[in-house]
Ligand SMILES: Nc1ncnc2c1ncn2[C@@H]1O[C@H](COP(=O)(O)OP(=O)(O)OP(=O)(O)O)[C@@H](O)[C@H]1O
């Protein structure tokens with residue numbers, strides 16, 4: 205997760221709140237207390253609607269009756285109170301709204317539904333429930349009461365409007381106007397309609413429907429055809445709008461993820477207008493963005509639109525991005541395009557012929573929004589990005605309709621408190637309770653995890669090359685025979701026991717920048733996107749480091765022990781002594797290297813490091829003296845000589861000084877953002893306590909530390925002290941810090 209450039213988001217949906225035509229003209233809440241089921245916290249201000257309901261307008265009653273009947277909510281008695289359990293918060297909100305207006309859903313069995321309509325109990329025979337699915341975008345229920353069969357239908361406006369009986373133009377127009385207004389305000393809308401069914405027509409349909417249910421092939425399509433057949437010639441009742449409040453911290457999270465270089469695409473089943481409005485409220489879209497709306501009704505139209513947009517985007521990019529290396533890099537600097545595609549056009553855009561064109565346009569845009577898409581389309585979009593882009597994709601969603609995209613992406617994250625709780629959670633790799641936790645998941649844990657893994661790998665290669673090449677150098681002295689330098693026991697357990705624990709501790713605990721700063725500076729995430737911490741170059745660098753280490757570790761002892769004698773004049777030149785000395789020095793050197801690499805110290809690191817060294821000595825002793833190994837007494841004899849300690853010290857100094865110098869040089873003259881942030885942290889929190897900072901690193905402090913010293917060209921050697929903590933916006937701070945980077949030095953690893 206530390207290297208995540210793509211992030212697909214299903215819209216999050218906290219509590220649905222019924223908002224039925226709230227009108228600012230009405231300031232006093234209407235009295236609903238004559239309904240014993242009403243929720244005292246529910247406030248409604250429009251008296252005209254209550255009057256219409258109390259009057260003789262039958263459609264108003266049908267509207268609420270539909271809300272109380274057409275759903276899949278389950279009622280539950282809790283301490284004498286009626287509670288509802290809804291699959292989606294929207295359904296729950298609508299049934300609760302109907303209840304407040306006196307149309308109370310009371311209970312359901314497998315073939316009946318009971319409601320109380322204005323205090324009168326009504327039981328309906330449930331004939332069929334044509335369930336909601338994301339492709340149909342609507343649901344219906346067929347009920348029978350007092351010999352009358354009726355279908356109630358609710359669903360997306362685009363679907364219902366197509367299925368209305370002719371001759372309702374005024375009502376349709378008025379409703380559409382309201383719907384547009386609601387959608388522009390970011391509300392989630394539904395249309396409601398019904399129809400009385402004639403007995404004969406219904407029985408006819410029923411037999412065909414039963415055939416479809418029983419059919420073995422093509423069942424789904426046949427069922428859908430029968431659904432469509434009955435869900436037509438409907439009478440429009442009206443529309444509902446539900447506020448889809450953003451969870452806390454969503455805009456900041458999105459802004460920070462975008463700053464971190466993660467590309468965010470929103471894939472939703474909602475209406476275009478609603479989605480755009482939500483895009484604005486979560487700061488994904490801004491007023492300065494140019495909108496590219498793909499709404500073609502045929503393949504050719506979609507292709508034309510995409511080609512035209514590609515030209516538009518490329519021209520802007522080439523105007524702005526002169527000097528940029530790649531198209532996408534230039535695109536990042538662009539003030540921004542937002543691509544909006546609706547589900548209908550997406551079908552064509554995802555054709556094998558046009559998909560690359562679509563992706564090309566989309567990857568040049570700052571924001572991509574696909575609305576009215578089905579779950580399958582969501583998965584196809586993720587798959588498209590996965591196939592053609594190098595990056596890693598993450599999908600986050602809360603609903604059952606997000607499951608397929610969560611499964612398709614490299615990483616799936618379920619938001620666990622909302623609808624489809626089980627589905628989204630079970631399908632995902634990670635589940636978070638709120639969208640905003642994604643920020644910490646990616647920018648802190650994802651980043652640390654990538655950083656640790658890379659550091660672990662680099663060190664692992666280094667220590668193994670250092671070990672292996674010792675044999676290579678030794679081979680020159682033994683005519684490339686099979687003779688080994690080290691004792692067989694050492695060869696077997698070098699990786700297992702002597703050098704594994706410190707690097708494991710490093711791989712588990714190390715951090716270059718703490719969690720707060722990781723979030724404060726989202727740009728710290730970008731090395732992961734560029735795969736900068738472990739790649740071929742880093743691999744070769746580690747291997748070379750290992751090679752040089754092995755050379756020094758073999759030839760310094762070789763020189764020191766060449767013709768060497770102990771204090772009593774006995775020769776020190778034998779293969780076993782030499783092998784033991786090189787082995788011991790090697791273990792000390794690679795362990796010292798871990799000392800330099802570890803930036804975050806915990807007791808476990810110290811225990812692992814010292815424990816490894818002590819364990820090495822103990823195991824050597826035990827093996828040679830207790831079990832009777834081949835190199836018995838070689839190490840203990842040589843450790844009694846000062847030559848050994850001088851050689852050890854000399855080797856360590858020769859190997860460590862250049863590494864420290866190299867790192868200091870890079871940290872001082874070419875610091876990465878991580879170096880700068882870490883140095884700043886050390887200056888503020890650690891060095892003042894120990895007083896070593898200024899001494900060691902020659903970093904002048906501002907005369908008055910309370911005075912902010914912002915880069916103005918006159919204070920060239922001072923990094924603004926307060927700037928990071930009173931930061932107006934992370935990007936500004938990062939720019940400031942980077943612009944001051946030349947003035948910073950520290951004991952930092954170069955590319956971490
Ligand atoms: N229970 C329902 N009954 C009837 N129509 C519904 C129901 N739930 C949703 N719809 C309609 O179907 C459309 C598609 O629903 P879908 O669940 O695919 O997406 P969504 O809920 O709008 O958005 P998201 O992708 O954020 O979940 C909705 O926009 C809505 O108009």
Ligand SMILES: [Mg+2]
Nearest residue numbers: 292473603605
């Ligand atoms: Mg949904």
